Amino acid sequence: MSEVWGVTRSRWSPRFWLPTVVAVVLAGLLWEWVAISNPYLLPRLGQVGLQLVTNTSYYLDNAWVTLSEALIGLAIGLVSAFVVAVLVTESGLLRRAIMPLAVILNVTPVVAIAPALVVAFGFGPAPKLIVTALITFFPILMNLITGLNSVSPSVLQVFTTLHASRLEILGRLRLPGSLPYLFAALRVVFPLSLVGAVVAEFTAPGAGKGLGTVISVASSNSRLAVVYAAIACLAAMGSLLLLFVILLERRVLRWHESQLSRRN
Amino acid sequence: MAAPDIAAPAVAPPNIAAPDVAFRPPTARKTSETPQPYSRMVTESDTEGQNSRLVVSGASKSYGRPGARREALANVDFTMDRGQFVSIIGPSGCGKSTLLRLMAGLEHPDTGSVSIFGTPPAEASAVKMIGFMPQVPALLPWLTVIDNVKIPSKVNRRADARRRLQPGHLHPGEGDPVALLTELGLGDSLRALPHELSGGMQQRVAIARAFATQADVLLMDEPFSALDEFTREATQDQLLKLWEKFVTTVVFVTHSVSEAVVLSDAVVVMSPRPGHIAAVVPIDVPRPRRNGLVEAKVLHDYEDLIRSKLQLAGVNPR
Structure with a gap:
C-alpha cells in the first residue's frame, strides 16, 4: 500500500x-x-561528540570487546536454547524434567548472579559470556517451543499418512515452521545480548576492557561526557544489531505472512 | 476447454431403480482420447478379489470419556472396487470424516476392521499406498509449488521399494510433478510460493501433491468446500481428468449433493446419531461428464434421488 x-x-x-x-x-x-x-545532569552534546571524535580508537576497541562478548554469549544461548527446545518438544519426559529448571533460571535476576560468577570464574571473559547466554536463553527457548509446536494439524495428517518419521517431521515441518518464532525472539535478544555483556562488565570493573567497564570507571570519576559517549556507542551497536536481524529476517522469511505486506 | 460436442451420442436416462451391479467395474470407464496404459484386470493379485477392494467391515468408533461417550460410527460396512470414485455425503456429525480417517489409518476403529486392498491402513500408509487430502490445501509455505509436490517422494523413502512388493499394490509408475502441475494449469507457477497463489490454485497444488506419489487410494476430506462455485467446478473437472488418466481409487467426502453426483461412480449417504450408512446410490452416467458433456437433467434426477435419501435419513440438505 x-x-x-x-x-x-x-x-x-x-x-x-x-x-x-x-x-x-x-x-x-x-x-x-x-x-x-x-x-x-547531562553533558553538552558537543562534548560527547568531541570525545567520540578525539578518542575514536579507544571507543572502538572497547566497543569491539563488548560486542564480541555479546555475540559469543548470544551464540551459546541460541545453541543451547535450540537443543533444549527440540528435546522438550520431542519428549514429554524431558519436558517435565527440564522445564521447571529453565523457568527457575528465568525468574532469577541474572544481575544478581553476575557477581557470583565473577567470584567463580574470575575477571576473564567467562562470566560475561555466561551472563549473556543466560539472559538470551529463555526468550529464545520459549519462542522456539511455541514455534516447534505450531505445525498445522492438516499438514501433520498429510505427513502421517505418508508415514514420515519423527526426524522427517522435525526437519521438514517443525524446524522451518518455527523460523518466524525464532526471528521474533532474535529481534528481542540481539539488543538484549548487549545488556548481558555490559551488566557483567559492571560487576568486574577495572579488569580488562569493554564499554561497561568504561562507563563504570568514568562515572565514578564524574566524567559525564565519557559515560555518554560510551552509551552512544552502545545505542549505535544495539541499532545495528536490530537492523541486521531485520534484514536477515527479510531474506529468510520471504514466504511468511509478516513479510507479505512489504511487497506488491 | 472445448465446447460440448453436439455430435456426442445421446445420454441414456438414469436408471433410478438401482442397477443389478452395485458398482460398475473400473473397466467400464472409458475416456475419450486417453488410452489407458495399464489394464488392472489382468493383474494376478486381482484374481483373489481381496486385493482389489477397499473394505470397511463392522467398524465402530466412539469418542469421549466412559459415561459420556458419543458414538461417531456404528457398525459401518463399506466396500468399493479399485479404480472407483466414491463420494461420502451427509450432514455434519454423521461420521463421514471419521470414516475417512479410519481408512487413512489416522484413527483406529473400536471394533471392526479396515482393509486397503488387502492391507491394514497402518501398513498401507507405511508403504505410501494412501494419499490424504485435507479440507485446506495444507501446503508448506516455505516451499515453492514444485517442491511442495515433490515432498511426498522425499519423506519415507524406504517405502518406495517396499511398496512394489506389496501384494495389494499396483504400481503404475511415478507421477512426474512438472507434468502434473502443467496439466493442472500451474505450469507457469512452478517456482511460486503458496501465498502467491489463489485458493483454487493452492488446492490444485494439493491435488498434484496427492497424485505425485501414485498412491493406490486417495482419501479427500471436503477438499473443495472453501472454493467458490466457478473455481470449484473447474477444479472438479481437473480432478476427474487426472483420475481418469492415472486410474486411481478415490474416496471423496463432501457436503455438496451436485458435487457428489458429477464426480462419483457411487454416492454413500450417511446419517448421524450414530453415524451409519443410510443408502448407497450408484451413479450410472457415462464418462467423461465434465463441461456439460452430460445432460443436466440426468444429473438433476440423481441429485433429487440423493436429496430424498438424505431426507429419509432425517437430514435437510441444501
Whole structure:
C-alpha cells in the first residue's frame, strides 16, 4: 500500500522524513537546555561528540570487546536454547524434567548472579559470556517451543499418512515452521545480548576492557561526557544489531505472512 | 476447454431403480482420447478379489470419556472396487470424516476392521499406498509449488521399494510433478510460493501433491468446500481428468449433493446419531461428464434421488 489518504509515501518526500527530523531536533534542543542549566545532569552534546571524535580508537576497541562478548554469549544461548527446545518438544519426559529448571533460571535476576560468577570464574571473559547466554536463553527457548509446536494439524495428517518419521517431521515441518518464532525472539535478544555483556562488565570493573567497564570507571570519576559517549556507542551497536536481524529476517522469511505486506 | 460436442451420442436416462451391479467395474470407464496404459484386470493379485477392494467391515468408533461417550460410527460396512470414485455425503456429525480417517489409518476403529486392498491402513500408509487430502490445501509455505509436490517422494523413502512388493499394490509408475502441475494449469507457477497463489490454485497444488506419489487410494476430506462455485467446478473437472488418466481409487467426502453426483461412480449417504450408512446410490452416467458433456437433467434426477435419501435419513440438505 503506497497510497494512503491519497498521499504518495515516498522515502524522499518530506512527509516521510520530516516528522522524524523534527522530533530528533526537538529532543536535541531539550537535551542542550538541560545540559546548560544543569551541567551535573547531562553533558553538552558537543562534548560527547568531541570525545567520540578525539578518542575514536579507544571507543572502538572497547566497543569491539563488548560486542564480541555479546555475540559469543548470544551464540551459546541460541545453541543451547535450540537443543533444549527440540528435546522438550520431542519428549514429554524431558519436558517435565527440564522445564521447571529453565523457568527457575528465568525468574532469577541474572544481575544478581553476575557477581557470583565473577567470584567463580574470575575477571576473564567467562562470566560475561555466561551472563549473556543466560539472559538470551529463555526468550529464545520459549519462542522456539511455541514455534516447534505450531505445525498445522492438516499438514501433520498429510505427513502421517505418508508415514514420515519423527526426524522427517522435525526437519521438514517443525524446524522451518518455527523460523518466524525464532526471528521474533532474535529481534528481542540481539539488543538484549548487549545488556548481558555490559551488566557483567559492571560487576568486574577495572579488569580488562569493554564499554561497561568504561562507563563504570568514568562515572565514578564524574566524567559525564565519557559515560555518554560510551552509551552512544552502545545505542549505535544495539541499532545495528536490530537492523541486521531485520534484514536477515527479510531474506529468510520471504514466504511468511509478516513479510507479505512489504511487497506488491 | 472445448465446447460440448453436439455430435456426442445421446445420454441414456438414469436408471433410478438401482442397477443389478452395485458398482460398475473400473473397466467400464472409458475416456475419450486417453488410452489407458495399464489394464488392472489382468493383474494376478486381482484374481483373489481381496486385493482389489477397499473394505470397511463392522467398524465402530466412539469418542469421549466412559459415561459420556458419543458414538461417531456404528457398525459401518463399506466396500468399493479399485479404480472407483466414491463420494461420502451427509450432514455434519454423521461420521463421514471419521470414516475417512479410519481408512487413512489416522484413527483406529473400536471394533471392526479396515482393509486397503488387502492391507491394514497402518501398513498401507507405511508403504505410501494412501494419499490424504485435507479440507485446506495444507501446503508448506516455505516451499515453492514444485517442491511442495515433490515432498511426498522425499519423506519415507524406504517405502518406495517396499511398496512394489506389496501384494495389494499396483504400481503404475511415478507421477512426474512438472507434468502434473502443467496439466493442472500451474505450469507457469512452478517456482511460486503458496501465498502467491489463489485458493483454487493452492488446492490444485494439493491435488498434484496427492497424485505425485501414485498412491493406490486417495482419501479427500471436503477438499473443495472453501472454493467458490466457478473455481470449484473447474477444479472438479481437473480432478476427474487426472483420475481418469492415472486410474486411481478415490474416496471423496463432501457436503455438496451436485458435487457428489458429477464426480462419483457411487454416492454413500450417511446419517448421524450414530453415524451409519443410510443408502448407497450408484451413479450410472457415462464418462467423461465434465463441461456439460452430460445432460443436466440426468444429473438433476440423481441429485433429487440423493436429496430424498438424505431426507429419509432425517437430514435437510441444501
